[in-house]
Structure formats: structure tokens, C-alpha cells
Amino acid sequence: MGSRTIIVGTRQSALALTQTGQVIDALQNINDRHQLGLSFEIRKIVTKGDRILDVTLSKVGGKGLFVKEIEQALLDREIDIAVHSMKDMPHELQDGLMNGAVPVRVDPRDCLVTRNGLGFYDLPHGAKVGTSSLRRSCQLKHARPDLQLEWIRGNIDSRIRKLETEGFDAIVLAAAGLTRMGWTDKISDYIPVELCIPAVGQGALGIECREEDDAVRHLLSLYNDPLSARTVAAERSFLGTLNGGCQVPIGAYAVMKDEHMIELIGTVGTPDGKVLLKEAASGTDPVALGVKVAELLCERGAEEILAQVRG
Incomplete structure (x- = not known):
């Protein structure tokens, strides 16, 4: 089999690049074990969801806010594989594309990052809690109607900074993102699934490819x-x-x-x-x-x- 460079598309955030690096390491190991003759290169892509940071996600509208431009790059053959957080992937993929692998899922729970290490039920009455998700705010308000839930956008690192700069008592994030970044020491409390059911696919990655690309499909089948x-x-x-x-x-x-x-x-x-x-x-x-x-x-x-x- 001849050599081929596989171009791997991803968003530009620190988390996206970190998890894509982890995926490439795993694929490189599979490639070496099975002598597939492949090498890998990262291509960064800016998505609509990354460009629009001043409004809540629910107001931006549309499915696949963090996916569409990356899927287009796959269809245009600018990239061969796309690495997505599964919770960002719309249910319907574009014609000609498929989910080639779901690697081992990490912690699916939501978690709390607080200024003073408090757990969810220890937060003071009326505490200001930041989240960009209607799913989270709906369930957390159900458990504690006293909380002031306010929207907060941006990458994980910028949200954690806003905890200090914008007067939040706590912010809610996916534990998976902090785990992949090696930042579990920042987590004050893991929110049990019974209290806050995660987003669909939270903690899992989706590795998307073209249906017709047999070499990549074979590689991803070994990673699934x-x-x-x-x-x-x-x-x-x-x-x-x-x-x-x-x-x-x-x-x-x-x-x-x-x-x-x-x-x-x-x-x-x-x-x-x-x-x-x-x-x-x-x-x-x-x-x-x-x-x-x-x-x-x-x-x-x-x-x-x-x-x-x-x-």
C-alpha cells in the first residue's frame, strides 16, 4: 500500500486541538501496528459557532453550528477526517459523509467550576451560575429555582476566566472537556446524571469521513x-x-x-x-x-x- 497523508480537520479552540492531537496519536498507533502507510496533518477550520460569540447559541439558530464548515471541507476534499465533539454533531449528516468511529467515551457528566470550591447544593441562595446551554439551565433551575442562571459563551479557558471577571459564583461545563485538557483539578463538583442528564453524545467524539474513502473507513473501523x-x-x-x-x-x-x-x-x-x-x-x-x-x-x-x- 502506498503512503498517504491524511488531513484531519478540527476547530481552532484549545480543546478541539487537544482532542484532535489525542485522536491523531491513537490513529498513528493503529497505523504503525497495521502498517497502513499513513501519516497525519492537522487543518484548522473556523466555524459559524466560533465566529459569533456575543449571543446565546439558541439565538444563533440552526443545527451544526460547529460542524457545517468542517463538513464542507470534507466534501470539497480539503480534509479527509473531521474530529467533532459528538454533542455538536447534528443527527443528520450531509450526503456522502458518515461517522466512521466513536472512540471510547470519557466522563459524560456536567461539572461545576466555582470560585471557592463549593458543591452544587452548597452554593449560596441566589448564586449567579453561568452556562450556555438551555438543557443545563432547565435541569439546574428545576433542582434549585433560587439560582440565577445567566448565559456565558466562549471556549473553556475564557469561560473559566469569566468566573473571576464577570462575578459568577459558578460555571457549568462538560467534565469531558476539562478531563481532555488535563484540568480536572479545576472541578469543584461533578453533577450526577440523576440531577442533570447530559447532552446527547456528551463525552464522546465523532470521527467523520467520506463514505467513499475506503482507506480511511478501514482505519476508523479499527479505532471505533x-x-x-x-x-x-x-x-x-x-x-x-x-x-x-x-x-x-x-x-x-x-x-x-x-x-x-x-x-x-x-x-x-x-x-x-x-x-x-x-x-x-x-x-x-x-x-x-x-x-x-x-x-x-x-x-x-x-x-x-x-x-x-x-x-
């Missing part, structure tokens, strides 16, 4: 973690059934109960936290399970809630 792929597939089926992007108050989390059985819990809530619907079910087919949990929520009024949020 089947258990992570199955749980993420159930969550993404749930999201697709509810036709939700990442800017609506939808959460889902699936776990493998044994090597076949998947358990999925899903939630939809109102942004003010006053209504929070949750349903769970188990099954062996991830796609059917996602549809089932979504339908259980729809029977309780989830579609009406989402229609109001979309305005």
Missing part, C-alpha cells in the same frame, strides 16, 4: 469502540426523533447494562425549569430504543415544549 458507538447511537436516535439540535432543552444518556442490553434515559424541559419530563427504557436495538423513549416523552407533551422553545 463498539460499546460507546451503541450508547451514542441510542442517544442520537432519541435526538433525531425529537428533531432537536443542540440548542434545545433535551438531554439523553445511555449505558450498557450488559453486552447486549442498553438502558436509555431522556429528558425534555421548559427553559424556566418548571416542567421537567423524564422517561427511561431498555432494549437491544439502539435506534429503536431512542425512538421509544422519545415517543414516551411525546405522549407527555414534549413536542409542545420544544415547539414553544423554537418559537
Whole structure:
């Protein structure tokens, strides 16, 4: 097999570049073990979600805010692989593209970074908490209606700086991002899944490629973690059934109960936290399970809630 340089596309944030570097290291190891004759190069791409930082994500609108330009680069053959945080990926990928691998998922939970190391229930009454996610604010307000939830945008490092500069008592982030950056010492409290169901695919990466690229598909098949792929597939089926992007108050989390059985819990809530619907079910087919949990929520009024949020 001749040598080939695989161009890997990513966003420019410190987290995106760090996790892409980790992916390339893993792919390089697979390449060396199987003598595939590949080398790897990073290409940085600016997305719409990166350019617009002065409004909440839910107001920017549209699915795939952090994905679209990268997918276009794949279609235009400027890159061969795209590394995404799975929670940024829309349910429907563009024609000709596929998710080639879901590597082993890291911690899916949300976490709290506070100025004084306090846990969620220790935060003072009326504490100012920063988040850019309707999903998080809806569930946290449901648990503690006294909290003042305010939007905060930017990369992880700039959000942590704003904790000091903009007078937040706490900010809520995905534990996975801090884990990948090696910053777990900054975490004051891990928020249990029972309190705040994660975003679909949180803690997982999606490695996207062109369907026709057999060499890359083979490489990514060796990188895929089947258990992570199955749980993420159930969550993404749930999201697709509810036709939700990442800017609506939808959460889902699936776990493998044994090597076949998947358990999925899903939630939809109102942004003010006053209504929070949750349903769970188990099954062996991830796609059917996602549809089932979504339908259980729809029977309780989830579609009406989402229609109001979309305005």
C-alpha cells in the first residue's frame, strides 16, 4: 500500500486541538501496528459557532453550528477526517459523509467550576451560575429555582476566566472537556446524571469521513469502540426523533447494562425549569430504543415544549 497523508480537520479552540492531537496519536498507533502507510496533518477550520460569540447559541439558530464548515471541507476534499465533539454533531449528516468511529467515551457528566470550591447544593441562595446551554439551565433551575442562571459563551479557558471577571459564583461545563485538557483539578463538583442528564453524545467524539474513502473507513473501523458507538447511537436516535439540535432543552444518556442490553434515559424541559419530563427504557436495538423513549416523552407533551422553545 502506498503512503498517504491524511488531513484531519478540527476547530481552532484549545480543546478541539487537544482532542484532535489525542485522536491523531491513537490513529498513528493503529497505523504503525497495521502498517497502513499513513501519516497525519492537522487543518484548522473556523466555524459559524466560533465566529459569533456575543449571543446565546439558541439565538444563533440552526443545527451544526460547529460542524457545517468542517463538513464542507470534507466534501470539497480539503480534509479527509473531521474530529467533532459528538454533542455538536447534528443527527443528520450531509450526503456522502458518515461517522466512521466513536472512540471510547470519557466522563459524560456536567461539572461545576466555582470560585471557592463549593458543591452544587452548597452554593449560596441566589448564586449567579453561568452556562450556555438551555438543557443545563432547565435541569439546574428545576433542582434549585433560587439560582440565577445567566448565559456565558466562549471556549473553556475564557469561560473559566469569566468566573473571576464577570462575578459568577459558578460555571457549568462538560467534565469531558476539562478531563481532555488535563484540568480536572479545576472541578469543584461533578453533577450526577440523576440531577442533570447530559447532552446527547456528551463525552464522546465523532470521527467523520467520506463514505467513499475506503482507506480511511478501514482505519476508523479499527479505532471505533463498539460499546460507546451503541450508547451514542441510542442517544442520537432519541435526538433525531425529537428533531432537536443542540440548542434545545433535551438531554439523553445511555449505558450498557450488559453486552447486549442498553438502558436509555431522556429528558425534555421548559427553559424556566418548571416542567421537567423524564422517561427511561431498555432494549437491544439502539435506534429503536431512542425512538421509544422519545415517543414516551411525546405522549407527555414534549413536542409542545420544544415547539414553544423554537418559537
